[in-house]
Amino acid sequence: MEGGDWFYTGAVKEHFMKPKNFYKNDKEVKNFDGYGRVGNVKCGDLMEMWIKIKDDKIKDVKWKTFGCASAIASTSMLSVMLKEKGGMRLEKALKLTGKDIMDRLGGLPAIKIHCSVLGDQALRAAIYDYKMKSGRTDLKVDKPAEFDEHAH
Amino acid sequence: MEGGDWFYTGAVKEHFMKPKNFYKNDKEVKNFDGYGRVGNVKCGDLMEMWIKIKDDKIKDVKWKTFGCASAIASTSMLSVMLKEKGGMRLEKALKLTGKDIMDRLGGLPAIKIHCSVLGDQALRAAIYDYKMKSGRTDLKVDKPAEFDEHAH
Amino acid sequence: MKQIYLDYSATTPTRKEVLAEALPYFNEKFGNPSSFHSTGLVAKKAMSEARAKIAEILHAAPEEVIFTGSGTESINLALKGIAFCAMLEGKKGVFITQKTEHHAVFETLEWLEKLGFEVINAKIDEFGVIDLADLRALLEENKGNVLLVSIMYANNEIGTIQPIREIADICHEYEVIMHTDACQGAEYLNLNTEDLGVDMMTLNGSKVYAFKGTGLLFKKNNVKIEPLIHGGAHEGGMRAGTENVAGIVAFAKALEIAEKEKKKESARLSKLRDYMIKKIQKEIPNTLLNGDAKKRLPNNVNISFEGVEGESILLRLNEKGIRVSTGSACSSQSLDPSHVLLGIGRPHGLAHGSIRFSLGHDTTKKQIDYTIKELKGIIKFLREISPVWEKNDWKRKIKK
Amino acid sequence: MKQIYLDYSATTPTRKEVLAEALPYFNEKFGNPSSFHSTGLVAKKAMSEARAKIAEILHAAPEEVIFTGSGTESINLALKGIAFCAMLEGKKGVFITQKTEHHAVFETLEWLEKLGFEVINAKIDEFGVIDLADLRALLEENKGNVLLVSIMYANNEIGTIQPIREIADICHEYEVIMHTDACQGAEYLNLNTEDLGVDMMTLNGSKVYAFKGTGLLFKKNNVKIEPLIHGGAHEGGMRAGTENVAGIVAFAKALEIAEKEKKKESARLSKLRDYMIKKIQKEIPNTLLNGDAKKRLPNNVNISFEGVEGESILLRLNEKGIRVSTGSACSSQSLDPSHVLLGIGRPHGLAHGSIRFSLGHDTTKKQIDYTIKELKGIIKFLREISPVWEKNDWKRKIKK
Ligand SMILES: Cc1ncc(COP(=O)(O)O)c(C=O)c1O
């Protein structure tokens, strides 16, 4: 990790400098099915995620992130992982961990790991939101600890 | 004192590298009138001094020194001071201090001052020896603290 | 891509003239100053001359300059030196400082707290300037118990300059020793210790275009401290170990140059600094200057950008060849926002979103213009992807 | 007049290759390793690589290498680090060492005595080699109370090499941590800490053709110490302050070269050393080798000349361009004879009359021959003006 003249891996750099699937305007997410928000400014990391579901698969993802490079990169990478190969099944998405994202990024410095963990939490929050809105009570996802009732 | 690539002044160097009036053999001091010995090996400085007296003046001086450069140089300088201008009067010689020698050497590092003080002590011991041998009880010189009865 | 280095407060390159002066002491005149032979004495002479040069700049006696292996070591020597002195007399006591000190001061004091000493922070205002009345009140309250007051000359993050003379005078009214960490001030501020009135002062080489790993403690002869590093009579018994002769020679040369150029360079940079602050505030909305606008290091610009996080700004500027810092370099590896910004009462969001631009010898107006141009685009983009830029309301609360 | 430097144990010049490797880190790659931008990370990378290189030589993990500002600081860190750790747990305890340690060890321990710790010297023989049975007895006697055993690898004055592995094994039988000061051994001896079995080891740059003002402490991960210098997370929290990047790079390069040349250079110098000892003893009567003839650093020749005082020899050799030392450089400014020579039982007269010749990279047989030729004349003259050469009898007492 201490290897070059950049603190992070090439993949982190790529996703930080050219983030994919980030939210541009409200119109984009008008017909989306779930929304999640985790983290807070005090900790230095805050994330929002919108997901569009079709046939139990995540068809589209948008996100916003306030945070360090690894937070931005990991959300971007997560969004790519969710959308690739025709969209990830919700079941599988719920099993995604911070480590999965981190692995795709080629690793993160120990001190930064908590940032990538935020991505899967935001996703879970969004799926919970979808579960509530769609009545899909079969989805194995609990109410997020930080779930903000009013924001939804 | 910290000024050059030599620890001591030029005068010290001169008298250390080319000491004057040092003892060469017994014959030289055969007819001398006083002998003194001060210091000890434990302290790292030991000095012997022989003096020849005529008309209350020091006409000749010989010495031996075990010690650092400043000890050797100060004894050498003392011997020069005693002999110059036709020989120093005993009265004046008894008033000589370490500081007088030091001044002539252009100063010594604080830590080395005790060495030059040994020179005037050796001289005093030699004059005391002369006083005892010659019966010159008028000479104001006490028995040196380190006076070695057997050596005389 | 040419690098635009705006992180001179983190460290400076060694100036060519400084390196040239020091180079012979690596292998041509490489002696150990403690050696008695000529090779040693040549090194000793160079060191003595360096010490004398610095003493002259500080208006101090040569033996009042103790060379150390860093600014941090110098600070540790000053603070622990006083503490151990008290301990050996079977006493404990109080240290007075303030919240925006460098880690070297506050972590050392934290450690001394573990050993039973007390540490009290004097109040500061929102610009980081010490509250002299509070300092006086603390000294009064703890009369007879205060071992040392340590207040930095200029802050490394927000550039705030403290009224050192006034602080020293108040300390001396109460017969309390005063130390100042002047690592950031050396290049631009008055280092005459008679004018400043301080009893101890820390400087380092890595901030004045000399070597990393060099520092010094000015300590008035009448101040008694215990050494931090034992093992020989070096530095008047105050800091043992073979001296870094090349580093010491470099340090003196660098301070000499600094002293000569101080007035002109301070004026030049103050102008550039004010230009930069004004231009950023004009071209980028919702920014906030941290620190005092006037009582400020000539080379320091520290600005919070609402709605974005500092590291992201730093790394995107880095991609454009621009080197800046978030808070102090030391804390870059920490996730906590700057203790300095929190210390002056900035909310976490703004503390997370601050950037320190620190100007220096090679900084030009052109560089500043280029930096602001790139900065503008970066802030715009990061705000676009930021969830707190439109939604959150903390950003409005702090606006003045 | 060309200089003949025979004082490599006092300090070494920086080797050309070493300086060349380090030079870019003064102004081309001058970043602060704690900075997050590329300029900082380039410096950080250089430091990491240097650390990894040294760790490999020591057979250690990289984080077990803590860079310091000198060998003395490293020793202080090891010894006080253990002591403060105990103090914070409300405990005191015993340090075991021996009489010929460097000032950095014994003055640090003297200071810790003032704070209430106990210091015990294990016995040594007349060559300065530790008495293992006595060490074991002391450990047994003070079971449960010993905080640390610190025994140097090789002595800086008389070159005696201690049986470090055996010492470490005995310490570990008693579950006691062992530190060794290896400053003088680095160039010639095995530095594999697995072979040596030590828990902590001190090295420095000024003795291995790197920079003055650099050192390191090897500390096994399981050894808990308190830092000596607080103020940041540098060096794993064990030594705060902006890192001396150039010095660290130089240190690694120098140790790398040393490792490569160790075998050959040790053999070359051992031969020269034995040649020198033999020739001095043959050509100059009444001399005495100090230290062990076999368990001896390849570059150390330490000889007492009866009837003369060391400084006088040193300065007269100096006039011939030959640089040597009396005792350690550190003590040259002191009037007391070497504590090492007194420690191995030499009478004061002989202790005052000792000279250390320490050979090194540039030393040749021709230089040795020239040195002995000059030495012979100098000793002859100084004995002629010495009052103890014929008269005193201590010189006969010690002859064997
Ligand atoms: C055996 C030994 N230990 C420690 C030291 C101290 O190292 P430094 O001068 O780098 O502090 C030295 C040399 O000075 C030494 O020879």
Ligand SMILES: Cc1ncc(COP(=O)(O)O)c(C=O)c1O
């Ligand atoms: C204000 C201040 N104090 C102390 C230090 C510590 O100096 P050094 O890194 O030389 O230990 C620094 C810089 O790092 C600083 O900016």
